[in-house]
Amino acid sequence: MKTERNLIHFESGIDLESGSRLNKFDLMVETYGNLNKDKSNGILICHAFSGNHHAAGKFSADDSIGWWDQIIGPGKSIDTNKYFVVCSNNLGGCSGSTGPSSVNPDTGEIYGKDFPIVSVEDWVQSQKMLTDYLNIEKWHLVVGGSIGGMQALQWSIAFPDSLKKAGIFAAAAKSSTQNIAMNEVARESIRKDKDFHGGDYYKHNVKPKNGLKTARMLGHITYLSEKHMDHKFGRKFQDEESRVAGDVDYQVENYLQYKGEKFSDLFDANSYILMTKAMDDYDASEGNSGDLEKTLSSIKAKLLVIGFESDWLYPPQRSKEIQLAAMNVNVECSCLILYGKQGHDSFLFASKRYEKIIKSFIES
Amino acid sequence: MKTERNLIHFESGIDLESGSRLNKFDLMVETYGNLNKDKSNGILICHAFSGNHHAAGKFSADDSIGWWDQIIGPGKSIDTNKYFVVCSNNLGGCSGSTGPSSVNPDTGEIYGKDFPIVSVEDWVQSQKMLTDYLNIEKWHLVVGGSIGGMQALQWSIAFPDSLKKAGIFAAAAKSSTQNIAMNEVARESIRKDKDFHGGDYYKHNVKPKNGLKTARMLGHITYLSEKHMDHKFGRKFQDEESRVAGDVDYQVENYLQYKGEKFSDLFDANSYILMTKAMDDYDASEGNSGDLEKTLSSIKAKLLVIGFESDWLYPPQRSKEIQLAAMNVNVECSCLILYGKQGHDSFLFASKRYEKIIKSFIES
Numbered sequence A, B: 001m002k003t004e005r006n007l008i009h010f011e012s013g014i015d016l017e018s019g020s021r022l023n024k025f026d027l028m029v030e031t032y033g034n035l036n037k038d039k040s041n042g043i044l045i046c047h048a049f050s051g052n053h054h055a056a057g058k059f060s061a062d063d064s065i066g067w068w069d070q071i072i073g074p075g076k077s078i079d080t081n082k083y084f085v086v087c088s089n090n091l092g093g094c095s096g097s098t099g100p101s102s103v104n105p106d107t108g109e110i111y112g113k114d115f116p117i118v119s120v121e122d123w124v125q126s127q128k129m130l131t132d133y134l135n136i137e138k139w140h141l142v143v144g145g146s147i148g149g150m151q152a153l154q155w156s157i158a159f160p161d162s163l164k165k166a167g168i169f170a171a172a173a174k175s176s177t178q179n180i181a182m183n184e185v186a187r188e189s190i191r192k193d194k195d196f197h198g199g200d201y202y203k204h205n206v207k208p209k210n211g212l213k214t215a216r217m218l219g220h221i222t223y224l225s226e227k228h229m230d231h232k233f234g235r236k237f238q239d240e241e242s243r244v245a246g247d248v249d250y251q252v253e254n255y256l257q258y259k260g261e262k263f264s265d266l267f268d269a270n271s272y273i274l275m276t277k278a279m280d281d282y283d284a285s286e287g288n289s290g291d292l293e294k295t296l297s298s299i300k301a302k303l304l305v306i307g308f309e310s311d312w313l314y315p316p317q318r319s320k321e322i323q324l325a326a327m328n329v330n331v332e333c334s335c336l337i338l339y340g341k342q343g344h345d346s347f348l349f350a351s352k353r354y355e356k357i358i359k360s361f362i363e364s
Helices: A120-133 A149-160 A175-190 A209-223 A225-233 A251-266 A269-281 A291-295 A316-328 A344-348 A354-361 B118-132 B148-159 B175-191 B207-224 B228-233 B251-266 B269-280 B292-296 B318-327 B343-348 B351-363
Strands: A003-010 A025-032 A043-047 A083-089 A141-145 A167-169 A302-308 A333-338 B001-008 B027-030 B042-046 B084-086 B142-144 B165-167 B302-308 B333-338
Touching: A003 A120, A003 A251, A025 A120, A025 B027, A043 A120, A043 A149, A083 A120, A083 B302, A120 A149, A120 A269, A141 A149, A141 A354, A149 A167, A149 A269, A167 A354, A175 A209, A175 A269, A175 B207, A175 B228, A175 B251, A209 A251, A209 A269, A209 A344, A209 B175, A225 A251, A225 B175, A251 B175, A291 A316, A302 A316, A302 A344, A302 A354, A302 B175, A302 B302, A316 A333, A333 A354, A344 B165, B001 B118, B027 B118, B042 B118, B042 B148, B118 B269, B142 B148, B142 B351, B148 B165, B148 B269, B165 B351, B175 B207, B207 B251, B207 B343, B228 B251, B292 B318, B302 B318, B302 B351, B318 B333
Parallel strands: A043 A083, A043 A141, A141 A167, A167 A302, A302 A333, B042 B084, B042 B142, B142 B165, B165 B302, B302 B333
Antiparallel strands: A003 A025, A025 A083, B001 B027, B027 B084
16 A cells, blocks of 8 residues: 655645634645546545544554554555545644644744644644645545544535535534533643643643543543443453552453553643544534534535444434434435444444445445 | 431441451431331431432531432421431541541541541441441331442342331442443542642642542533533533633533532542442442342342433443342332433432332332
C-alpha cells in the first residue's frame, strides 16, 4: 500500500466559527493508494475523538497500526487498491496538526490556553481547504465514526457539491445532555489537576497527567458496552503480580488504570478539552433553530448511517433520527443498526456484515 | 412526630469481615415514633451511599429535611404514628458514626487511611448490634434503596429470624462490572487530588475537595436518567450571571458543578472511597460460590423488590434477578418495576403508586 505522510501548511490561515482566527496552520495528513486521473476516487476519513491521521497500515517499521486498519487497506472495505484514501489530524489535535501544544507563530510561544475554540464546522472547513490543496473537486466518500461521523454529516451539509457519499457511523446529529455531562466531568478532572496551570502547563514543564488519566478512564467506560464489559471482566479479581496500581482489586479497575495511564502519556490535555467541547457544541441543526429536516434538505450526497446496538454513548436511536429527518426531505439515506458487541467502539472493528455494507455502499 | 437523635456507643467493638477489628465504635441514630409494648412495630431504614441517619423531618429548626421525608412521617407510607422507625449512619460514614474522620481511641489520632475496610455485611452486623441494644427481637421491616436495599437484602440473608419483611428498592444482589468501573474513576479522582495525602489529609488541615467534587459530579450523572436529564436541561445554555464556574457553557454543566461543589464541602473523601468499595464488593451470593438461589433459600422474611424503569445504575433487570432466585427457592417475593422518571434516584421520591405499594406491603 503506497502511504504518504505530509505536514501541509496553510499560509492563508482560517477564520473560525467562534470569530477567532488562526493566521497560519498545519495539517498532518496521511494518504493511502493513488489518486486517479480524473480525481474521482478520493475517500476522506474523519477521525474520532482521540484518533489522528494515522488511520491504516504502518508508516515505518516501528510505527503502530492505524486506528481503522481493519477497514482500510488493499482489498479491504475501503480498498486502497481502488481508492485514494486521505486522513488528517484534526485542527486542535496533538498529533502534528496545529493545536494547543503548537507554537503560535505570532508570539513564538506555545498556544496553551490561548488556543481558540474549534468546532466540528471548523474541522470540516479546514478539511475543505485540504481538499482544495489536493485539487479534489468531489470526494467519492467522506466517512467517519463517532465525532468523525459528525464531520461526515457536516460535510454533506456544508459542502453538498463536494462529496458523492457520506458514511456516518456511531454518531448523532447533536450531542445529548448526558454526553455533555460526561465530558464536563472529564474536563473538570483535567482542569483541577495541580499541574494544569489554567492550560499553560507547558511553560511549567509538567503535564496534568492525573486529570487526563481520570478523564480517559471515564471516557473508556462510555465507549464499551456494559454487557461486553461484564463478559470480559465480570467481578474477577486482579492477580497481585499484574496490578498496575496499589488500590486495584478487580480486573476492570486494572484495565481502566492501565488504559488511562497509557493515554495520559500520549495525549495533550488541552486537546482533550478542546475535542470534548467541539463534540458537545455540535448540533447540525443549530443554524436552522433546531430544524434538522430543513438542515438536511440541501444534502446531495447519498448517506449511509450505521448505529450499533450496544452503543450507549450515541445509541441507535440517534442514527435513526438522522435517517428519519433525511428521508422526510427526500435525501437518499440507508440506516442500519448492527450488533457490535464493543459498544460505541464497535465502529472501529470489522465484522462480515459491517465490511460488506461499507463495500457495497462505496461501490453502488 | 417524636424524634430522637442519639450517639450510641458500642464498647464491645466489632470484628469486621476483612479480619480487622474496631475495638470500640459509635453509631449515630435517629428514631421516629414510639416502640410499642411488645416491640413488634420497629422499622429499620438503611441509607444509601451519601445518606445518613437523618431520614425524616427536621431534628431542629435549622436542620435540613431528612432524605426520605417523602416516605417516612405521620400518616405517610412508613407511618411514624404506627411504627417506630430507626435509621443509623453507617459505620465508616461521616455523619457521626465512627469512620475514617473519627479519632481512633487506641492511638488518639484520626483514623484516616488506617480505617479498616467495611462491607455491607459489616453494616448489617453493626445494625444487628444496634437492634440488640434497642431490645428489638424482630423488625417488622428492614428497608432501603440503592446500597440501602443491599443492606435490607443482606439482613434477610444473615438474620432470617430477626425481620418479618424486607424492602429492597433500586438495588441488586451484586454490583456489576460497570458499577465497579464508575466507582473506580471516582476513587481515582479523589486519590490523585494533591490534597489527599494518601488518605491522611486531616493531618495537613486540607480536604481533597476537587477530587471529591469530580467524583460526585460523575456519581450524579449515574443517579439521573438520561431522558430526565435531557428533559430538564437539554442543550440549554447557562446564563452568564448564574454560572458557578468560569468554564461552564451549558445548564447541565452548571448543575453538576453546583452539586459537586456543595457535596465536596459536606462529605468526607475517605468515607466516599470506603462506601464505594463496600458497594463494589457486595455480592450476596459470594459465600455460596455465586449461587444466589442457595443464598436466598434460608430467607424467612417476605420480600418486596422494586426497580425503576429509568434506573441505569441498578436497572430493573437486577431487581428481577433477585425475585427470580427468591421464587425458585420458595421465598415469598413480589417484584414491581415502576416508572420513576428520576433514574436511580427514583427510590427517594414519593409517587401515588410507590407510596401505596410500600404501605400495603407494611400492613399486609
